[in-house]
Amino acid sequence: MEQVGITNFKQLSEQTGVSKKQILHLRRGKIKQMRVEVLLALGSTLGVSVNELIEWFSGETSSPVLSTREQFERESLYIIESWLLQWPTVVSAIEQNPELPAQRVIKLLNPFEKLLKFWRVERIGQVGEVVTYNPQQHQLLSGNVEPEPTVKVRYVGYRHGNKLLYRAKVEPID
16 A cells, blocks of 8 residues: 555545445455455555455455456456446436537447457458458448459458457448
């Protein structure tokens, strides 16, 4: 805690917005009973991962405490946390004001872009991009293609490493 300028648990509570009761659970080693959002707030303020936090306050290593799946889920939740907290408010605002500019909403999707990058999911093409047709990466929406065809991307595709998840949907250019 001293590394980030926090000298006591009261100060930790104030800086993280975590209740004193939760801090008491932390001090007593009951970290595994705490909610994920509390652990994320503590980890964010202290500049450490949830796993490191668990190691510090439970005296255990992270491997028996968290399964690989739980660790993956928590890391993913951490990445999309801002979206998770703000999206319901955005939906409500759009329902109350259908004229809300979409430009503001697009910024809220940045956590998903970060999550895809974290998962090593790569996009195939960009909407509107003109590319040479590749049957391994593209799916024609309509028509046929000539040899050395040029097509326009209508819907992006995705791959995970070398594995194709979804082909980009394309249409021939007249």
